Every structure is written in structure tokens, then in C-alpha cells.
Amino acid sequence: MRAQLVAIAASLVLTLGLVGSRTAYAAGAAEEPPDHDWKHTGVFGTFDRSELQRGFQVFQEVCASCHSLDYIAFRNLTEIGFSEDQIKAIAAEYEVEDGPDDEGEMFMRPAKASDYFPAPFANPQAARAANGGAYPPDLSLIVKARNNGLDYLYAVLTGYEEEPPGSFELAEGMNYNRYFPGHQIAMPEPLYEEAVEYADGTEATLEQLAHDVSVFLAWTAEPELEVRKQTGLKVLIFIAIFTALLYIIKRRIWAKLH
């Protein structure tokens, strides 16, 4: 009895500790990102192909001028619903470095479906030099790399303020953002209404652009999400049938023994 009480008390302390640390995070420098509605996050949720393709368009036309996407090859885009011909056409818009050739020189050639997304800068130093000393991180895994990454990403993209509030001192070349830790971010506001003309005719509001590109980056961070959920569902069905069978067998066996 005593030991049980101690165990309960210990788990209470642990839970309170966890809740406490979360409050401490919320009270930190940045506002906690509000919950946003996503289609793919529920137990059976899947990615919406139109959102993914629009998000890819936003990444390509806006984010890719500063951010790399190192872990995605053009051919991976079949998973978000592009046909092989579409992918060939997308890849052909890019040039990648190849080589060395017979003279030992590196050379540029049009990208193929098997190539990875070319980075906008040759190296981190060049990236920093072009961005006032700040480094635009690779976006492939950013949704996984940040606490509550998906809501956070959407919040940062929609959380810019033209004027910092009251006495806030904004450093030269920095921008005010409600959700970025410390509120000063070197990235200028990347999205605004009509920043992209959507291929499918969807109205490009700031919220729509931020939503779509966030969904796309959720996919790049976790492309296996749908397969994982399908496997989970199959396992659940299997366990349900197995339990039913066990129950029937148990009843049969005990029926003879009574």
C-alpha cells in the first residue's frame, strides 16, 4: 500500500513537472503558436495532393531562392501526385553540377529525375553573405526539427508585424515576428497575398500560401507518414480479428469443462 502511494505521488510530481516545463516554454520570448487545422495529422489523416502540389509551387517560386531542400530528389515528387513527364519537365528547369569530365573539369548539365534539389548557394558562407550574416537552414526536416514544428512554421510565416510593439528595439536588417524566439528574425517576410499565381487557380491569400507550403514541408519531413498509418490500421484490424478468434476458442474450450 505504502509503495503504491509513493508510486502515485512520484508520477504526479513527474506529470506536474512536465506541465510546468511546457508553461515555462510558453512564457518564454516568443508566443506559443496557435493550433492550426491540418488534414493529415489525425489518426487516419492523409495528405491532400492539391495542397502538396501547391505547397511545392510556393517552395519552388519563393523559398528555394534562399533555402535548400537537400533530402528530396525530383523523382520523389511522384509521391505527391506528379506524373513522370511532369517531373522530367520540372527537373529540366534546373542545372546541377556534374563531373569531373575527361579533362578533370566539373561541368553544369540539366537536372534529371534522379538528381536532388540543387541548393541556392554554393556553401554556407555564401548563404550567410547573401543574408546579412544569417543562415537560411535546409528546410527538408525543419518541421521535425522544431518543437510543435508544423504549427510553428505556419505561425512564423503569418506572424510578421510591420512595426515592433512599443519599446522593442529591432536591430538593423532584422524583422519583427511574433512567434520566432526572441522576436527578431533575419528572414524578410517571404509570403504575401498573390506572392504566387497558383497553377490550379486557387486564391493565393497569405493564409493559403502559408498553409500549403507548411503541408509540403510536413511531407518532406515525413514522406512515409501515410504508409505508417496504413500499416498501423492493418495491425489494428489484425489484432481485432485475432482477439475475436481467441474469444470464440476460449468459449468453446470452457463450454466442455463446465
Ligand code: HEC
Ligand atoms: C530572402 C531569403 C529567404 C527567403 C525567400 C525565405 N527565407 Fe526562410 N530564412 C531565411 C533566413 C536568412 C533565415 C534565418 C533567420 C534567422 O536565423 O534569423 C530563415 C529561416 C527560416 C526558418 C527557420 C526559423 C527557425 O525557427 O529557425 C524557416 C522555417 C523558414 N526560413 C522558412 C521559409 C519558408 C517556408 C520560405 C518560403 C515561403 C522561406 N523561408 C523563404 C531567408 C529566407
